[in-house]
Amino acid sequence: MNKPDTPPKQLDIIAVGAHPDDCEIGCGGTLAVLAAQGISVGIIDLTDGEPTPGCDDPKIRVAEAHAAAATLGVHRIVLDLPNRRLFDSFEARIALAKQFRIFRPKLVLSLNHKTPMASPDHWQASQITDGAVFYSRLSKWDQYFDDLPVHVISRQLYYHLFFEDEWSGVGAKQFVHDITPAIESKLEAIRCYATQFPPAKDYVYHRVRSIAGAVGATAGFEYGEVLTSVRAIGSNDLMTTLQLN
Ligand SMILES: [Zn+2]
Structure with missing residues (x-):
């Protein structure tokens, strides 16, 4: 379970976090649902x-991260950018864009907000990911990407960590994804991070479950996660979009 897997040649969906556990907390249910549908899903942690x-040893955290990925049924890549000193830089964008050019995802999920009173890495990761999604498609710049072919990412969604100060409800371009079948997998994946969430932090699980329940209820689901689309979401099948058939 704890062994890093070998990612496939291509990943349909990649979620990017600053740290191992960001993606689990923000969109772990969504990733588990998609993986269960047979879609190839990966998580990239920038640090x-x-x-x-x-945590006494970084190796423990990485082992936790791979156990969490196995719980969700997704692949995981941990980059070696520096925790606590993560900055949106040319080098960081290139490092992530290279991964996009290698794994050629159709969809990227990423952080998109500041987390005051918590790690500033989250906001830097958001900007790095936005930059890397753009860099992935740029032609005539092959020398920066080890001559990896350009790759155009079709869609980008933002996920939310829901720190205390950022609860703002579901608004424009936001939607709720039903994660009811995967709520226990999501919580189990977060529990893999024993070093981050010891018994004294048990409230985290209650909070994650409660938020998922409250968010899900706004759309008629038992549990849900909020995703924000970078572009307006269109429909060419209104009855399906509105779940009327
Ligand atoms: Zn984090």
Whole structure:
């Protein structure tokens, strides 16, 4: 379970986090649902998330991360950008864009907000990902990408960590994805991070479940996750979009 897997040649969907556990908390249910549909899904952590107060060895955190990925049924790649010193830079954008050019995802999920009173890496990761999605498609710049072929990513969605200060409800271009079948997998994946969420932080699980329940209820689901589309979401099948058939 804890062994890193070998990602396939191509990943349909890649979620990007600053640290191992960001993607699980923000969109773990969505990733588990998609993986269960047979879609190839990957998580890229820009850093290994260490050091943190509760973890004695970065290897433990990486092992937790791979166990969490296995729980969700997704592949995982941990890049070696520096935790706590993560900055949106040319080099960071190139490092992530190279992964996009290698794995050629159709859809990228990413952070998109500041997390005041918590790690500023999240906001930097958001900007790095936006930059890398753009860099992935740029021609006549092959020398920066080890001559990897350009790749156009069709869609980008933002996920949400729901820190206390950012609850703002579901608004324009946001939608709720039904994660009811995967709520337990999501929580189990977060529980894999024993170093980050010891018993004293048990409230995190209650909070994650409660938020998923409240968000899901706004769309008539038992549990849901909010996703924000970078572009307006169109429909060419209104009855299906509105779940009327
Ligand atoms: Zn984080």
